[in-house]
Amino acid sequence: MSVIHAGAGAPASVFREISADDEEQQPAEIESLCMNCYQNGMTRILLTKVPFFKEIIVSSFTCDSCGWCNTEIQSAGRIMEQGVRYSLSVRNKRDVNREVVKTDYATTHIPEIDFEIPACTQKGAHTTIEGILERTVVGLQQEQPLRRAEDAQLAEKIDDFIAKLQRMKAGETPFTFVLDDPSGNSFVENPFAPQKDEALTVAHYRRSKEQDSLLGIESLNGQQNSEETPEVSTEDMRDEVLQFPTNCPECNAPAATNMKLVQIPHFKEVVIMATNCDVCNHRTNEVKSGGAIEPLGTKITLHITDPSDLTRDILKSETCSIGIPELEFELGMGALGGKFTTLEGLLNDIRDLVVQKNPFTIGDSSTSDRTEKLQEFGRKIDRILEGQVKAHIVLDDPAGNSFLQNVYAPEQDPEMTVEKYERSYEQNEDLGLNDMKTEGYEEEATKCGC
Incomplete structure (x- = not known):
C-alpha cells in the first residue's frame, strides 16, 4: 500500500482517532477480486488510531455475489528498538480481568500447563487475560465432536485441558501469564499504577536474528552498502548536525531527524537526535550514549x-x-527512552506518561478509582515541582551511562550521592552482556581447525 500524504486543507494526521462524531472519517473503497467465487467484490480500508495505543489499518471485504466476507486489522505503528516480555503471576479473578494489548508478533505462554500461542497465529487484539483464555477454549471445543468420533482418548485429554483453562479463567487456579513480543508493542495492565506491581515483571531485551527475521527487518540490519562510505572523523561530527529522512512516530508522514554529537562536561560524549514533523507538528528527542557500557552500574x-x-x-x-521513594514510584528502563533535559522536564514527562498518556485512563478501560489515583499522583508531582514537598529522585542505570549535574563540580555535592555497583546476572542479561565473548577466539579457532 502506498503512503498517503496530507495535502492542503487535509487533516493534520493520516491516522485519526476512532470517533463516532467524526463524519469526515470515511473508509476508502476499492473494487477487488473475491477469492471464494472469483467475482468482483468491495474492499473498504480505514486508516485510524486506537486512543492511547497504536495506528492500525482496518480492512473489510464483502462479496455481493457469494456473500463471503472477511475483516482484518493490521498494525501501522513502528517497531520498537527492543522487544518486551511481561510475566504476570495470576492469583485471583481480578488478575484475570487485567487488560492486555497483544500484537500479531506476540507469543503467549502459560508454563504450568505447557501451553503456548505462537506468534503470528492470531491477529492483534485489545482484550483481557480472560478473553485470551476464552478464545482458546472456544477454539478447542469446536473440533471436539470430530475428535470424539475419531479418537476418544485424545478428546478426553483435551477435555481435561479445557477444564484446566476454565478453572484458570475463573480465577480458581493460580498460574503465570507470559507475554513475549519482539516488536515491543504489547502491553499488560498494571492496576496499581503509578506504583510498582509486585506480581508483574517487565523486561526489555535485544532481539535475536530469528526475531528480526520474523519482523521482516533482518535485511535492514544486515544490509551492506556496496558503495564506499567516506570516513568521518569525530572532530567533524562534533561541528556538524547530521540529517537523515525518517517517518513521524505520530502520523507516519515523512520527516527529518537531526543528529549531533555533544560533549557533556564532567561526563562523556552523547548523541542527541531530534525529529520534527511539519505535517502534525509532533516533536520528539532522544539521547544515546556515545561510549561503551561501563564496567560498573551507577x-x-x-x-x-x-x-x-x-x-x-x-x-x-x-x-x-x-x-x-516518597511517592512509592518506580519507572522501569525503556519507558521514557533516552533523554537529555532538566530535572523539572523529567518530572513533567513522568507526570504526562502516568496521568495523561496512560492507555487505561479513558473510555471503556477507565474506572473512577483508577483515574482518581493517577490524578492524585499528578498532584503530588506538581507539589514537588512547586517546591512544596521535598523528595528524593533515584537514577539506577546498570549500563552506567546516565548523568545528573553536580552544581558544585568539581567539589562533592552534599545533596547527591553516586554509587558504583557490580551488575547482577539478570542486569547483564538485559544488557546482552552474558552472550558476549571477547577473549579466547584464537584458542577456539585452533581447536576446531579453522
Missing part, C-alpha cells in the same frame, strides 16, 4: 531541597530506571 540519588535543584541538567539513558 546509582545516583538526589535530595530535592530547593527549587533550583529542578534546573539541573540530567541525562537519562534508555537503560536507566527512575524511582521516587
Whole structure:
C-alpha cells in the first residue's frame, strides 16, 4: 500500500482517532477480486488510531455475489528498538480481568500447563487475560465432536485441558501469564499504577536474528552498502548536525531527524537526535550514549531541597530506571527512552506518561478509582515541582551511562550521592552482556581447525 500524504486543507494526521462524531472519517473503497467465487467484490480500508495505543489499518471485504466476507486489522505503528516480555503471576479473578494489548508478533505462554500461542497465529487484539483464555477454549471445543468420533482418548485429554483453562479463567487456579513480543508493542495492565506491581515483571531485551527475521527487518540490519562510505572523523561530527529522512512516530508522514554529537562536561560524549514533523507538528528527542557500557552500574540519588535543584541538567539513558521513594514510584528502563533535559522536564514527562498518556485512563478501560489515583499522583508531582514537598529522585542505570549535574563540580555535592555497583546476572542479561565473548577466539579457532 502506498503512503498517503496530507495535502492542503487535509487533516493534520493520516491516522485519526476512532470517533463516532467524526463524519469526515470515511473508509476508502476499492473494487477487488473475491477469492471464494472469483467475482468482483468491495474492499473498504480505514486508516485510524486506537486512543492511547497504536495506528492500525482496518480492512473489510464483502462479496455481493457469494456473500463471503472477511475483516482484518493490521498494525501501522513502528517497531520498537527492543522487544518486551511481561510475566504476570495470576492469583485471583481480578488478575484475570487485567487488560492486555497483544500484537500479531506476540507469543503467549502459560508454563504450568505447557501451553503456548505462537506468534503470528492470531491477529492483534485489545482484550483481557480472560478473553485470551476464552478464545482458546472456544477454539478447542469446536473440533471436539470430530475428535470424539475419531479418537476418544485424545478428546478426553483435551477435555481435561479445557477444564484446566476454565478453572484458570475463573480465577480458581493460580498460574503465570507470559507475554513475549519482539516488536515491543504489547502491553499488560498494571492496576496499581503509578506504583510498582509486585506480581508483574517487565523486561526489555535485544532481539535475536530469528526475531528480526520474523519482523521482516533482518535485511535492514544486515544490509551492506556496496558503495564506499567516506570516513568521518569525530572532530567533524562534533561541528556538524547530521540529517537523515525518517517517518513521524505520530502520523507516519515523512520527516527529518537531526543528529549531533555533544560533549557533556564532567561526563562523556552523547548523541542527541531530534525529529520534527511539519505535517502534525509532533516533536520528539532522544539521547544515546556515545561510549561503551561501563564496567560498573551507577546509582545516583538526589535530595530535592530547593527549587533550583529542578534546573539541573540530567541525562537519562534508555537503560536507566527512575524511582521516587516518597511517592512509592518506580519507572522501569525503556519507558521514557533516552533523554537529555532538566530535572523539572523529567518530572513533567513522568507526570504526562502516568496521568495523561496512560492507555487505561479513558473510555471503556477507565474506572473512577483508577483515574482518581493517577490524578492524585499528578498532584503530588506538581507539589514537588512547586517546591512544596521535598523528595528524593533515584537514577539506577546498570549500563552506567546516565548523568545528573553536580552544581558544585568539581567539589562533592552534599545533596547527591553516586554509587558504583557490580551488575547482577539478570542486569547483564538485559544488557546482552552474558552472550558476549571477547577473549579466547584464537584458542577456539585452533581447536576446531579453522
